[in-house]
Amino acid sequence: MIRLGVSGLSASYGRTRVLHDVALPDLHDGQLLGLLGPNASGKSTAMHCLARQMKADGEIRIDGDLVSDIPHATWLRKVAIVPQSPPAPTSLTPTELLWSAVRALDLALSDRSLAARIQDIFAELGLSELAFAPLHTLSGGKRQLVGIALALVRDPQIVLLDEPTSALDLYWRLTVLDLVRSRLARQGGAAVIALHDMDLAARYCDQVALLSNGRIVAAGLPAEVMTPDNLASVYGVEAKTRMGEDGRVTINVLRPIRVS
Numbered sequence: 001m002i003r004l005g006v007s008g009l010s011a012s013y014g015r016t017r018v019l020h021d022v023a024l025p026d027l028h029d030g031q032l033l034g035l036l037g038p039n040a041s042g043k044s045t046a047m048h049c050l051a052r053q054m055k056a057d058g059e060i061r062i063d064g065d066l067v068s069d070i071p072h073a074t075w076l077r078k079v080a081i082v083p084q085s086p087p088a089p090t091s092l093t094p095t096e097l098l099w100s101a102v103r104a105l106d107l108a109l110s111d112r113s114l115a116a117r118i119q120d121i122f123a124e125l126g127l128s129e130l131a132f133a134p135l136h137t138l139s140g141g142k143r144q145l146v147g148i149a150l151a152l153v154r155d156p157q158i159v160l161l162d163e164p165t166s167a168l169d170l171y172w173r174l175t176v177l178d179l180v181r182s183r184l185a186r187q188g189g190a191a192v193i194a195l196h197d198m199d200l201a202a203r204y205c206d207q208v209a210l211l212s213n214g215r216i217v218a219a220g221l222p223a224e225v226m227t228p229d230n231l232a233s234v235y236g237v238e239a240k241t242r243m244g245e246d247g248r249v250t251i252n253v254l255r256p257i258r259v260s
C-alpha cells in the first residue's frame with residue numbers, strides 16, 4: 001500500500017506559480033522522504049500543500065484516498081505538520097500546548113493516558129524539566145523541540161517536518177531523526193522531511209527529492225540524487241561525495257562556485 005503519493009502538484013501565491021508539476025517518489029509504510037533544495041526552491045510551499053494548508057492543483061493521495069476527500073476530523077488524526085517556524089514564545093507552557101493539541105482531536109483518551117503520552121514524548125525530546133515553563137523562557141532550540149513534540153504527541157500516520165532540526169545541536173539533530181525513524185519502524189506510516197543538512201538526509205532518508213525553482217530536478221536514492229553535478233547545478237557549490245561501506249553517501253562541500 002502506498003501511504004503517500006504525490007503527482008502533478010502545482011501551486012501559486014497570487015499569480016506567481018512557485019511549484020510546477022511536482023511529483024514525489026511514492027512512500028510506502030515506514031518510509032522517510034527527504035525534500036531538498038536551496039532557499040526559496042519551494043520546500044515549505046510543498047509542505048503546506050501536503051498539509052492541506054494551501055490550495056494546489058495535482059494529486060495528493062494518502063492510503064489511496066485523495067486528500068481533498070478525507071473528512072476534516074479524520075485528517076487531523078492522520079496527518080501532522082511541524083512547521084518551519086517553532087511555536088511562538090508565549091506564556092503558555094509546553095504541557096498546555098500539547099494537552100490542547102491532543103484534546104482538539106477528540107480522541108477517546110483518558111486524562112491519565114494523555115498525561116503519560118505527553119510525559120513520554122517530553123522524555124524522548126529532553127523537555128521533561130521544561131514541561132511547565134512558559135514558552136517565552138525557552139531557548140530557540142528547545143522551542144523547536146516543543147514544535148516536534150506537538151506534532152508527534154498526536155501519533156499521526158503521516159508526519160510532515162519542515163526543517164525540524166535547523167536550530168538543534170548535534171546531539172538533538174540525531175536524536176530527533178532517530179525518534180522519527182523508530183516511530184516509523186514501530187507504528188508504520190510515512191514521513192516527509194525538508195532538510196538543508198545533506199548528511200542527515202543521506203543517513204536517514206529512504207529516498208530524497210531535489211527541488212530547484214519549484215521543479216523536481218532529481219528524485220530517488222540519496223546516493224543517486226546527491227551527486228557533485230546536482231549539488232553544483234542546484235546549490236552552486238563544489239562538493240565531493242564518498243560512498244561509505246554502509247552504502248550511505250557522505251558529502252564534503254568544498255566551496256561556493258557562484259555568487260548567490
Ligand SMILES: Nc1ncnc2c1ncn2[C@@H]1O[C@H](COP(=O)(O)OP(=O)(O)OP(=O)(O)O)[C@@H](O)[C@H]1O
Binds near residue numbers: 043
Ligand atoms: N506567503 C507567500 N506569499 C508570496 N510568496 C511566497 C510566500 N511564501 C513563499 N513565497 C515564495 O515562494 C517561493 C518558495 O518559497 P518556500 O518558502 O516554499 O521555499 P523553501 O524552499 O521552503 O525555502 P527555505 O529553504 O528558505 O525555507 C519563494 O520564491 C518565496 O518567496
Ligand SMILES: [Mg+2]
Binds near residue numbers: 043044084
Ligand atoms: Mg522553507
